Amino acid sequence: MKYELVAGFETHVELATNTKIFCSCTTQFGGEPNTHCCPVCIGLPGTLPRLNKRVVEYAIRAGLATNCEIAEISKMDRKNYCYPDLPKAYQISQFDMPLCNHGYIELSNGRRIRILRIHIEEDAGKLVHSRGSTLVDYNRGGVPLIEIVSEPDIRSVEEAKEYVEKLQLIMRYIGVSDCKMQEGSMRCDVNISVRPEGSEKLGTRTEIKNMNSISFIAKAMEYEYNRQVDLIESGEKVIQETLRYDDVTNTTSGMRGKEDANDYRYFRDPDLVTINVPRERVEEIRASLPELPFAKQERYVNELGIPEKDAALLVKYRRVAEYFERAIEGVKTPKTASNFIIGQIFRTVENEAEKEAFEIKASAESLNELIKLIDSGKIRMNLAKSTLDKMLETGKRPTELLSESDMAGLDEGALNELCEKAVAANPNAVADFKNGKEKAVKAIVGFVMKNSRGKADAVAAEERIKAIISAQ
């Protein structure tokens, strides 16, 4: 029998605010243990939490960017569980009145992954287990999070990967989070079950907690799918439980401890007042959202004539897209800019993190200048390429790197002269060409290009050379 995979995601995204959700301590990553703390975020009795305005704004941005409805009235609740990473023995979260409801993310295959809700909450502290005891650092305690809960609409590992990638990209574009999975600013819990293909009934699910890499998510889901199918095939039952994924052995195993207790005894936090979201404010925030990556990609393809695959690469990193848009201002051939970025420029930025930061020496304005020189026929592609290399190395503008004569082009007389010289200097290639080897002409064109320092028009040179040879 064939089995279908069914998965839903709970994604925690750390918001890029300056301060924590309920106090004014910094949210900076790292720092000596317990140096970003105050009585509020270490849960001392008698302290009062005050909600950070920007947390509400960012959560609304996230909701609007994922097609959610924004609640008019929302509130904070206490989620009780006893564990040392939570100094108050409860987490302030949202239970039945989250800020955002009923959104979706559309995948490239046209399927929509529905988003049930997005709520705001505080992060827990960090525990380090050593020598029979546990060390607690509350720097991360109280850092604002949004939790994005999807419906169980994901049907394959590929869809899961695309969903997480899209979510990550959207959050980065709207500036609410850097979503660095390796630093924990984006983490996923994956709910997964299997069912016979064609069945409408959901199988028993398991939950893989705290996944912090897309490739691990894919591997863990594959493992868990196979494990559940094997259990069912051998007549056993899948037990609903919380699992931990071990990336060394590539297996999942049951988790014990706090996750066993499921009764969180939610109740309204009496220290925090109601959140009202005026409709005008929602519209203001909606209007302030930037163009989202997929709309951008579509525009690049339809209006700028960029191939689909290249457009996807350009929008994958927000800074790259911004760079591209500045580089093509007023140019005739946006595709040239795209080719330069994806080819030559990407070769100088090695990994994902560097592409994300996209700090390169050649400014978008100087690339813009270079492309305009090509557009106006002042320089040829070969010369442009070598100039771009120099720009990337030195940060100089093309006009600083190119001399007057470089930009003067090559007039017909000079081209003619060079072509005659090339024919005379390459008798073997000429003979080969005469004997029917079409390609031999390329070597002669190469001679022209080299001796004109890339200024010659290769197509015109080839025509000229063929004419000279046939006239011999």
Next chain:
Amino acid sequence: MKIAILSKLFVADDEIEQLTEDMSRIISFADTINSASEEGTDFDNINSLSNVLREDEVVPSYDRERILANAKDSDEGCFLVKNIMK
């Protein structure tokens, strides 16, 4: 006594009797809530305030010594608790 131990409070022997009596009175006072009528009372948001929000501006955190001052035990700048992983 149990509450004192759980709360990590030191109670002198001659204080026990008085405190026990006080505690019983506090608990019986809390019981009077049960006799109150629930009708027409909105227990949620009784102060009818909304949107008490704070600007996102950093205020220096506390010195670590002060943060850890009330900790029962500490090590390497961290709160030290009994191992919770079995």
